[in-house]
Amino acid sequence: MERPLPALAVFTLLVLLAGGLEVVRPFGRSLAGLTGGLLTLDTLIRTGLLTIVLVGLNLLMGYAGQVSLGQAAFYGMGAFWSAILTVRGPVLGLSPSLVQAWWWPWLVMLLGAALVGTFAYGVGWVILRLRGHYLAMATLGLGITVYILLRENLGLPHLNLTGGFDGVFGIPRLRLGPYPVWPAERYYFLVWLVALLVIALGLRVVDSRVGRALRAIHGAEGAAESVGIPAAAYKAQIFGLSAALAALGGSLYAHFQAAVVPATFGFVPSLELVVMASVGGLRSIWGAPVGALTVLVLGDFVRTWMRGLLPTMAGEVEGILFGFLLILVLLFWPSGIAGRRRAAEVVL
């Protein structure tokens, strides 16, 4: 995008407006009341969390052209990292006063993002040698392996770190000094502050030397290398960055939901992330919030409004609708809703 700043400013204003409406409650109505039940605060917070993850995925898939079918695993790693270190800290030998300090969850969150990012960077060096389908399958395998480890309590049932199938609950809310970043109306602003920063970061990367190098790699890796672009290094960096962002989103999610279960981070959720990114538009950073919002609102719509039309079948129909949506978007809007449409360009 040539002039990202105006778009960013407008978007920030929209975000502030939505949050403001929820706090002020004109006419005594919440955001959901004002929009006829279409947009709830819950949906907007989840959109923000997913935006953080999807910006990374967009950079990876849209710009660098690398496929990830296991991104939910990084999301889950961040979520469980925060959950374990804030809830099960004493089991690991951490002193209770440390674990209960207000700054501890923030430190854990940043540390988690850094660790997951580094891990992905290292793994990226190895598996990003693969191309196309094979890379997709390797990320798939990685994602499922992480999911199984989370589900199996990391193979250490006596420590009960990840809580098996039930996961970890009782995750504390984030606090700034003595002030909790809660209730949800306040948390919304925190989530979107981070999301906007991440969007700005994404826009910056796209416009930088790294971004141009990535596009070159996507277009023709061999040619890019021949002009001196260290493709392997850049690919690994982007993979690491996308994983770090996903983990950051995961941590914020953990403190929002207060309970995390492994089922949220398996293969199908990874697919859903790719669908959201595709629907929003892989070649545009704005595709992240657009895609997330579209899919979430559609899901909400089917769950709540269509109950009236199809009282017996709403949930089952949603499964089929999701598949149809994916196919329709891939067939007719391959550039996504926010993506730029160029004649012969198909980005997946």
Next chain:
Amino acid sequence: MEVRTTWAHPVIRRQKRAGLGLWTGLVVLLIALILLGREHGFGPADFAQFAVDGLQAGAIYALVGLGFVVVYRVTGVINFAQGGFVMLGPMLTVTFLGQRTTAEALQLLLSILRAVLLTGLVGLLTYGIALRLRRTALPLTRIMITVGVYLILQGAALLIWGPRPQVLPAFTTLSMQDRLLVVGEVVVRAQTLWIWACAVTLLGLLAAFFEFTLLGKAMRACAINRTAARLVGIPADAMAALAFMLAALLGACAGIAVGPVTRPTFDMGLEIGLKGFVAAVMGGLVDIRGSVVGGLILGVVETLWAGVTRAGFRDVIAFLVLILLLLFRPLVPLSEEA
């Protein structure tokens, strides 16, 4: 079915060495598991039992993997809907059988035939609707489209059959209780023999089809070079559609063969599909023999692993093997024309 070239070529030599390393690794893993098993007090009879059970699972993976290979070779698409075909086979059979748990042999046979053919039709439809429309799309788009098809199949199955597991009668006794053959201390279910027979028969038929029939050779031509095939008058689209139908037939048969053992459910396709995919990758997605052997090995290793270690980690081994495979076989030729 591989294009033969001289082994002296450096790329091929590296590939051969990598392949050798991979098989060595698997053998080492097998030995390690056996040693671990001995520690737990397993005797030769137990290992024989593991082998039998593993070969049963492996035969199913091999069949499902064949479906992936057929589609991939002819169209270059990884067909994630394959798991959906595996699920449709037994579910439709149960419906055609009237949900009875005992039946006459003829009734069962007819129900199976109808189910298999109907699933084949669904395979054709998959190709027709989803994949013909976007000719210029890159392979990954088409993969994602097959994912969408899988989601639709699973959702439709839930709508039609509900979440409860169905019951398919065993083929030998035509009822729920299967006959058991006891060989020494090893117990073999009669259905296992059916599964092996089915796998061998289908494999033989497929090989004969590709080798001896005009249609089969036409499909192979498409797989080797789609443009050249069209130049000599082979309708590549029709071949692709046929490939999908074949994959659906294979998948349905696999699902039906294992149906009496596993109580078919609307969501059984996901996991079997992924395991079958791993088997196919062991053949580089293009080699039928490799994928069959790979499926069998996967089944045995998986069963042995689950028996010897915590059962919860059973699925991990399949995906770890997948990752290792992908790392060691990056140079298998991909069908670029899709």
Next chain:
Amino acid sequence: MPYRIGFISSATGPGASLGIPERDVARMVRERLVVQRGIIGPDRVRHPVDILIFDDQSSADVAASLARRLIHEERVTILVAGTLSGPSLAMVPIATEGRTPMISMASARSIIEDPATKRMRPWIFKPVPENLHSAQAQADYLRAVGVRRVCHLYENTAYGRDTFDSAQVIFGRANIAIAYSDSFERTATEFPQVARVRASGCPAVVIGSIPPAAALIHVAVRERLPRVRIVHGHGACSPDLIRTAGPAAEGAVMPCGKVLLAAELPPEDPTRAFNLRFVSDYQRFTGGAPISTFAGHAYDALHWSLVALRTLPDGLSLERQREAVREALERKIAPIVGTHGVFRLSPEDHLGFDYRDFLWVTVKGGKFTILPKDQWK
């Protein structure tokens, strides 16, 4: 002034076979309330009651979103929600912060009890017996028949793991040794664990699983060990077990909720009339669907809700309504007859179930039948 009850079950996804009967019960009760034109409070004022029914698709995220929506946007007085433990636990903080009473239909203890403080969560209740109760019934049986060593196989889910944890605690206290234990995958077709069961020589195998996995492993055990006793938990007591295990199920024993054998209950049983009427209403509404314990839990949860609502005087604000329901559940409605027994709710016990309210049943002639104590051998 109408009351609103928010109902969330897992009608799709892995929990669907539990959530669909629950949803059917909610629909049945909703229809009944329409016919009866609501309930009558203590001051003779009539209140229509509406039940808003949703599907959380077995997803914790969807459940949390729906719970928030029901509490804050739809302004329900009571939340009857949670087929599975995962989604239930995700809804617990939302109901607590929203100061709305929530009655869950899932079994995990941690839903109603904070594991850190071991105290009851003030706003959360459930009418669902736990694996601890099941294990106590199993221990009674095993001791009565003289079995002191068992093998324990459990499915690799939270439920299965919980059956094992409960067994360890209860069997330990009862001096029953668990010689060998292992988990198995719900989707497995082969069970190498059976080999090790045989190697350990246990006279009884305790299985912690629900159908169809429970049926599959039962068949595997029975095939290789024709004479071993097979003991299930209360989660396996369902027609699906017999349907998917077939003739191999003969002779299995397990504790069972009273609702499943309503017709066989002795006349002096306090739940007999309640259960008979529920079963006949349910089968008439669903066109003959087999009765299940999950349907029973949903019915109990809604029954508690209605009984609590009946104690509310007219004219309360929504916040006061919710508090009043909570107090009623804790202090006013016990002892209350339910499908699984007589529940004695109190501030210290938001479940109120006694394990002796379980029936001990066996599979005979392809059906469940009560096995009286004098026939335990």
